[in-house]
Amino acid sequence: MIGRLAGIASRSLFVFDPEIAHNLSITALKTGISPVCPPKPDPRLTQTVAGIRFENPVGLAAGYDKNAEVPDTLLKLGFGHVEVGTLTPKPQVGNDKPRLFRLVEDRAVINRFGFNNQGHDAVFARLSARGDSKGIVGINIGANKDSADRIADYVLGIRRFYSLATYFTVNISSPNTPGLRDLQARESLAALLSAVLAARNEEADRAGKRLPVFLKIAPDLTEEGLDDVAAEALAHELDGLIVSNTTLSREGLKDQVQAKQAGGMSGAPLFAKSTAVLARMRKRVGPHLPIIGVGGVGSAENAAEKIRAGADLVQVYSCMVYEGPALPGNINRGLSKLLDHDGVASIRDLRDTRVDYWAAQPL
Template identity: 75%
Template sequence: MIDVFKSFARKGLFLFDPETAHGLSIAGLKTGLFPACRPAADPRLVQTVAGLSFANPLGMAAGFDKNAEVPDALLRLGFGFAEIGTLTPRPQSGNPKPRIFRLEADGAVINRLGFNNEGHDAAFARLTARAQKGGIVGVNIGANKDSEDRVADYVAGIRRFASLASYFTANISSPNTPGLRDLQARDSLSALLSAVLAARDTESQKLGRPLPVFLKIAPDLTEEGMDDIAAEALAHNLDGLIVSNTTLSREGLKDQHQAGEAGGLSGRPLFEKSTAVLARMRSRVGPDMPIIGVGGVSSAETALEKIRAGADLVQLYSCMVYEGPGLPARIVRDLSKLLDREGVASIRDLRDSRLDHWLSVKV
């Protein structure tokens, strides 16, 4: 499927603007245009993280399936889990178009979408309809741009989707909603986590099952900012971190024309920066807190490198724009081959094995 995509389908999709092409991809998954290609189960890839059992450590990051339209189709492509959203309580259109830009020479994407989504109601209906299908589906929650109480928007997300979410991600790190990243400041973060986790605890008690909450952070943090987030995450017994969202940096890009577009950069150029920040957060929170590594994952080698730097699980999105729907299954199959080469009983055995290296990488 990879070769066919690169030869034909990608050329066709790239004739369209990126947002239209994305809509066509969602439509293709809805209609079954992309066949299921789950790789063979490998017990060495099974991971238990935050009380959840993942068939493999590779997930689809939030942003691809904003409105919970195709989580099951994504799982059939070979992902061990899928994260939908970001969802805001009320529908919102996001920022003016055009707002997604391909940097083909860099294998990168810049977006300034601005949490465009159909709101809680539409996603709730779709998730309810697939509730009996199983599989790990996380719900990424955010705040409306014009919200008068952003913390209340996150709490509303917890309450609305508690019965349907395998886990939650509080997204406070998108650069495309003005002021959102201010929630990463220590006092604001403390207030947010207190409210969100209190709501989670109430809903979890009603349901009789745990509801893990992850916090998605930016790669553009200072050392002091990382200190503050780690301290608050530990103080509040947060279930885990997702490192990281898109970056505002444009360092080292070949496509200097598109680099001038405002928004968050993702894809291959984000790999080194996001992995170095991941290692720094691992060193701060210690060995027990789960971390999901995101940013520039395009192969089994890059996925495994995130794990070596301290991740328990990894996610991708932008690199699939260039590699196509066969990418997740290929990565999972190739991870098994890498474990054959390493001679380990579990991929977990390789976590942190290059932590010191990534701690030495400048960010």
């Protein structure tokens, strides 16, 4: 009943401009009251990835709680982890409004936010106030649009938040900061990973703990680009990949009016493309490098299929716009039922069972 009411409340936000609706949802969560009942923990969904114990495989992708305003309330919805950001050293307002668009018929979203966030100092103070709060909170770091040294911005993110993060995500795949995706090119990526991981290693020595660093990539990379990312990830002993960010593709969309909006598209239409890229990366990097699958996860079957294609964990965001705050709990309940039905002892046993199928799908 509570979940049904939460879904109705979520859909009622559709009467508002999308960005206003997003801000209202953050305001509602600031009460600290979870609008849904999370599922009971299922030990079959628990696994250790990149040295971190995740109670379930469903996380919230960066972009929703950009300024780390409500990570603990979000964890109460049933997420196994929450990723905040993207955070840049200096505050920035992002691109001009309107910059968020719903494609309801497609169950998709287009955004061109441009890393709008309050900057390192404000978010550091907010996360510090969490005190001993439990739960996995990842920090997604980026570079300011006007930065003279974007690699230095990522290094600053590592150093600033090392005492507060559970893990880091290096975001070089947003299409909404001009030139950012150029950092995925092999030479640039090598320089970035060298600097970021050197900073992580120095901070690890000081803190006495080693935090994982993930790299978030775009779904629009060519086969050669995927080769380059895989090679550099392995050469630098990166801790994992997040596949993928939003896409510039508009293929197959029904809403051809909103499809003309500039920005990255996410939601249900991204599922097949992002899952094919995920499987291709799994085949390139082998079985040991952790991968988080993102893109179009709106059900337990979507999540299971990402895992079958090679993901260790999944993240959701845009599909929650349409499914409401009960989505993470519903996915976890559905995964438990799937394991019951298939007689599978652990969610880990699903991984890679359809990687060949998905790797063969067209991009």
